[in-house]
Structure formats: structure tokens, C-alpha cells
Amino acid sequence: MIFTDRLTKIYKDGTRALDELSITLDGKISCILGRNGAGKTTLIRILSTQLLPTSGKALIEGFDVVKDVKKVRKIIASIPQEASPMGIASPLEHVTMYLTARGFSISEALRTAKYVLKEVGLGDVMDKPTDELSGGMKRKVFVAMAIASNADVVFLDEPTTGLDPISRLEVWSAIKQMKSKIILTTHYMEEAEELCEKIAIINKGKLVEYGTVEDLLSPLRGKVRVEGKGDIRVGNLSISYVDEEEAKKLVGKGVIIKPISLEDIMIIKGLYYEEE
């Protein structure tokens, strides 16, 4: 369980990236969803003991991320957004070295590394120097490290950013098979819907909503999204939410009708409106 109490981070330039964020993440896979700049990376960096909070408290499985750093580091694995692999080492060497550093025997590390690299779709390139791999493949090397770690809690900061659709599916499938508790940040709604038991939506460093996909979608239950008609403006788009019966009457009248998704929750919460 991950727990924060009034967690605040104010950077040196005065940016308040987290603003008294109190949250309990209790899902097997919990997602932190938010737009660019919402505070997701700041939260992950604090939880994974890479950054100190300005004030407030955060606990991972009961251990304080400031006072119990060593204990926290033992039970977590984290892939930072900006991680980049060492050029000449192969994906297999990367993952194997990482696992041996975490206490795996060499044979166990090799076996696990090979298995996980195949799972994320890097089976054919696991012996190549990583600097010969594409950007998306390099990203997958780090996702594979976190997945293979088998840590109690694994933090994945935007694990599928920059990946093509097939790679994204491979990573999703590997993530679903993990035994670890996972905290994942994303701004892809479909990723959160596909993977996450619990979702926390944050904006400007504050918690906007927390719950299962069903909980979050409940304000719009029974409705559909109509694009091309309505008072809600998202960029150049007019949007409204209407009952299915009402939507049927709009068919053929130059509108697009779509099922409700988490994106709509972001819209009704005001997170996708034009900036005032």
C-alpha cells in the first residue's frame, strides 16, 4: 500500500509540483493519470526516494520514503522517464547486470532476463549493442528491467511513451503478468483503462479523483459523447453528453457519437477545457 499525507513539493524556482497531495494507492496496478505537468513524475520520484518532498509524508508498505530510505529501496524498483541505456551493453547484459545487483544468482538472472526480454518483444535483439536499437526498443530495455526485478512495488513512469502500438501491447501484456504491485504513470487514457485496477487523476499537484474505472465513469453512466454539438469546448471541438435514446435522434445530423471513456471524465472535471 502506498500512502501520502499532504505531500508537497515546491521546486527551487517556486513551482508547486505537488500541493498537499493525500492519496492511498491500494490497487494491484494503480495508475496516476494526468496531463503534462500535473505532477506525476514528481510524485514517482519522491515515492522512489530519488527526490525529497518539501513537506508532508509518504509511506511505501509502511516505510517512510524520507526516514526509511534503505528499507524502501530494498522493496522497490523504478524506471525513471529519462533513463537511457549504456550503448555497448546488450539488452540481455543490462537486465542480467541489474538483476545480479538486486541479489539474483547469475543463472537465475540470465534465465529471468531472457524470459522477460522475449515477453516485451526484444527476443530477437537481446544480444545486440543497445545503441543499435530504436528509441522505443531502448525504452523497453528499462521496462524489462523493472518487470524482471520482481520487487514488491514497481514504479513505471510512462512506460509506453514513444512505443508503437504493437510494442505497447507487448509491454501491457508483460505488465499484466507481473506479481509485483505496480504504480504506473501515464497520460494515455486507454492504458489506464486497460491496465489499472485503481486510477488516481491528478492535476496541478492535487488529487482530482480516485477509484476504479467504473467508479470514475459513474457520473456519465448511460450517456454517450456527442462531438460536433454542445456547450463544452475542447480546443475547436464542441462536445455534449446525452442519453443513448437522445443520441439516436442525432444520427445523420453531422455529429460523431462515441462511447464514454476516461477522457470524458477528464473533460467534465475541466482538465481538457481551453485555458482561461
Ligand SMILES: Nc1ncnc2c1ncn2[C@@H]1O[C@H](COP(=O)(O)OP(=O)(O)OP(=O)(O)O)[C@@H](O)[C@H]1O
Ligand atoms: N526540476 C524542476 N524544477 C522546477 N520545476 C520543475 C522541475 N521538475 C518539474 N517541474 C515542474 O513541476 C510541475 C510538475 O512536473 P512533473 O514532471 O512532475 O509533471 P508530469 O505530470 O510528470 O508531466 P509530464 O506528463 O509532462 O511528464 C511542472 O510544472 C514542471 O514544469
